[in-house]
Amino acid sequence: MKYFSLNHNSVPTDFPTAVRSGLAPDRGLYFPESIPAIPSGVIDTLDQQDPLELCFLAIAPFVGGSIPDETLRKIIAETLDFAFPITPITNNIGSLELFHGPTLAFKDVGARFMARCLGYFNSQKKEKLTVLVATSGDTGGAVADGFLGVDGIDVVILYPKGKVSTIQEKQLTTLGQNVVALEVDGVFDDCQDMVKTAFLDQQIKDVRPLTSANSINIARWLPQMFYYILAVRSLIAQQKKIVFSVPSGNFGNLCAGMMAQQMGFPIHHFVASNNRNKAVVNYLDSGVYEPKPTIQTLSNAMDVGAPSNFIRIQKIMNNDLIKLRKLLTGFSYTDDETKKAIKELFDDHNYMADPHGAVGYLGLKDYLAQEQDDQYGVFLETAHPVKFLDVVEDTLKTTVPVPERIAALMEKEKQSVPIQNYEELKAYLLSSGT
Numbered sequence: 001m002k003y004f005s006l007n008h009n010s011v012p013t014d015f016p017t018a019v020r021s022g023l024a025p026d027r028g029l030y031f032p033e034s035i036p037a038i039p040s041g042v043i044d045t046l047d048q049q050d051p052l053e054l055c056f057l058a059i060a061p062f063v064g065g066s067i068p069d070e071t072l073r074k075i076i077a078e079t080l081d082f083a084f085p086i087t088p089i090t091n092n093i094g095s096l097e098l099f100h101g102p103t104l105a106f107k108d109v110g111a112r113f114m115a116r117c118l119g120y121f122n123s124q125k126k127e128k129l130t131v132l133v134a135t136s137g138d139t140g141g142a143v144a145d146g147f148l149g150v151d152g153i154d155v156v157i158l159y160p161k162g163k164v165s166t167i168q169e170k171q172l173t174t175l176g177q178n179v180v181a182l183e184v185d186g187v188f189d190d191c192q193d194m195v196k197t198a199f200l201d202q203q204i205k206d207v208r209p210l211t212s213a214n215s216i217n218i219a220r221w222l223p224q225m226f227y228y229i230l231a232v233r234s235l236i237a238q239q240k241k242i243v244f245s246v247p248s249g250n251f252g253n254l255c256a257g258m259m260a261q262q263m264g265f266p267i268h269h270f271v272a273s274n275n276r277n278k279a280v281v282n283y284l285d286s287g288v289y290e291p292k293p294t295i296q297t298l299s300n301a302m303d304v305g306a307p308s309n310f311i312r313i314q315k316i317m318n319n320d321l322i323k324l325r326k327l328l329t330g331f332s333y334t335d336d337e338t339k340k341a342i343k344e345l346f347d348d349h350n351y352m353a354d355p356h357g358a359v360g361y362l363g364l365k366d367y368l369a370q371e372q373d374d375q376y377g378v379f380l381e382t383a384h385p386v387k388f389l390d391v392v393e394d395t396l397k398t399t400v401p402v403p404e405r406i407a408a409l410m411e412k413e414k415q416s417v418p419i420q421n422y423e424e425l426k427a428y429l430l431s432s433g434t
């Protein structure tokens with residue numbers, strides 16, 4: 001399998017090169033040259049298939065033989081080494097809980113898969129690589145944990161001082177080994193700008209090859225197909241049309257679901273559930289795509305004004321808006337509506353959701369209200385409520401039980417390097433590592 005740049009000014013490349021570089025040389029996102037099809041015999045007998053083997057079947061064509069099958073199977077087994085339960089909420093709505101991984105966020109799946117792929121490539125071709133990532137919250141923790149101890153890879157995470165939650169900060173700053181947290185005197189956008197500048201800085205690239213670890217990277221984006229595949233496999237026996245509502249920010253997650261569907265997995269419809277950052281919802285309404293400056297909300301992992309994976313969604317649909325509208329419905333919600341949904345889920349359904357899952361629930365409810373009752377809807381619960389402790393406790397006037405793993409984390413001591421500006425970041429990158 002080759003990957004081409006969606007900016008169309010770079011030569012197509014293979015999986016290892018695309019993973020190591022993140023973005024194409026022309027700054028475009030990589031996209032596979034073809035979308036493989038799962039054999040119909042497998043699709044017809046989904047509930048009898050081994051879940052890990054199903055995931056292997058889905059991802060193997062994308063890896064294109066660059067990792068031996070047995071190694072790839074092992075990578076998948078390690079990536080998915082926790083539960084992905086669907087908790088029933090009503091008779092036609094379930095919560096697909098993606099927060100049972102090590103950092104309690106769905107990004108664990110992509111981060112773990114990418115880390116293991118890079119670890120394998122590095123064992124073949126000894127070239128040290130630095131993963132440089134800016135985080136406003138969950139990405140940094142998942143990436144740090146996923147890459148911890150991977151040979152030949154250094155991880156450098158930039159986070160805005162005082163702007164991430166205590167749990168999130170502990171997840172970034174207490175690991176040690178090959179993970180370093182840089183505490184930036186600024187906001188998330190400052191961190192993001194510094195990372196972008198570093199990627200273009202030839203002086204840094206000459207001594208220290210860099211890669212990104214956000215959903216732009218195909219090795220973080222594509223394995224997100226796994227939980228749609230696992231969910232469809234376990235729901236198929238109900239013989240209802242399956243709908244996924246995806247709380248979306250950069251749209252990597254939803255876009256991976258669309259890939260799974262294109263490969264033949266029986267998914268009837270998608271709902272893009274947004275907070276007030278709703279460029280895609282507006283596009284579905286008006287046909288005009290207008291990225292906007294980011295608005296801060298309670299579901300802050302979805303505070304993205306210009307979603308980077310929108311262009312991949314366009315590509316999957318061949319830029320056909322009519323086709324896209326048949327497959328995807330969008331809704332957007334305010335913080336007040338989000339809090340009401342957290343309360344409704346708790347009071348009426350005895351379910352504690354985080355703000356992102358609550359937005360997903362709202363989108364699903366609104367979509368199903370217009371549909372026949374031959375559909376079963378799943379909203380993706382993308383983070384554990386404890387990660388948004390203040391909002392959830394404030395809304396529900398109750399305490400959120402803290403998982404043991406988090407309690408232990410809070411005891412650990414924070415270690416970070418303060419950074420004021422780009423020059424300091426550059427000096428750090430040039431003087432450390434390698």
Ligand SMILES: *Cc1c(COP(=O)(O)O)cnc(C)c1O
Nearest residue numbers: 138248249250251252253301382
């Ligand atoms: C990253 C994140 C999202 C958004 O996912 P995208 O793939 O960027 O659309 C939603 N919820 C949580 C908790 C997240 O961390």
